Amino acid sequence: MTAPTLRRYLTHNSFDPDLVFLLEDIASASRLIAGLVRRGAFEGNLGAAGEINVQGEAQKTLDIMANDVFERECANSPRLAALVSEEVEEVTWLKEPQKGDYLLYFDPLDGSSNLDVNLSVGSIFSVMQVQADGDRNVLHNGRNQICAGYAIYGPSTMFVVTKGDEVAGFSSDPDTGEFSLTHPQMTVPAETSEYAINTSRARYWYAPVSRYVDEAVAGKEGPRGRSFNMRWTASMVADVHRILTRGGVFLYPADSNNQKTGGKLRLMYEANPMAMVIEAAGGAASTGKGAIMDVAPTAPHQRVPVILGSRDEVAVLDAYHADGADS
């Protein structure tokens, strides 16, 4: 029995037909971006674009190219009303919004600082719907996502998608590009002894995060009574994919150096979609003060604290946040 293709899986798992078209367009964009990343060095595209994006970050040439690929591949998707891209300040309206039309939020190339050192990067996407004819509001909380997922451009290219009930992982055949189901029903183990955080920011951490990391470093002799491992790839997609595959907890928390923004990662096209994937896989996704998907958005590019992964470890961090002062 050959593994089902992405289209067969989507059509056999009650994805709305127009949503199947959109997800296939996103998968096509991912396939093309994988090629751009793979050929980056040959085509001289690994460097900076010389522009600063709405995030105040130096754009890589491939950031802009990946964004253009998403726009081109998805622009004609039936019922797609708007695009919200990390790389574009304004919302791009493709049609007059009608109730039920799709809203696509995406980070076209996440972790692009890893490109010139040949480490895994990815694309992240989230889909919600227009709530009423003519409604141009794109600020809906994460519980309204009808599906979400990511592509990871690593040793293999994978496409991971959920509509909230289960998480399916598809691998791209290097010869044909076809995505086939290789990781059905991906689940996050509830327990873990592996955490991911940028420890160079330790001096900025608030007490709950410092306490968690100190106890993990203390290992068997410490209050947790066991050894922990640490991984940090500076590519959210790669860290989340590892956690989805073998468990772990990922932290990009609020700290005294990101007080103004409340975190680094963006709610609409990084935190929300990854939270939907992780929760659908049995994990948890928190800001430290509540579930990420319960955050009421106030701006398309707003940032939030992110603590996600194995349910039991996120619960420990939530408990420490409930105890500890955040200042």
Ligand code: P6P
């Ligand atoms: P830092 C990549 O720029 C990104 O948005 C995420 O993919 C990643 O988890 C994080 O930022 C890395 O941030 O501060 O460690 O470079």
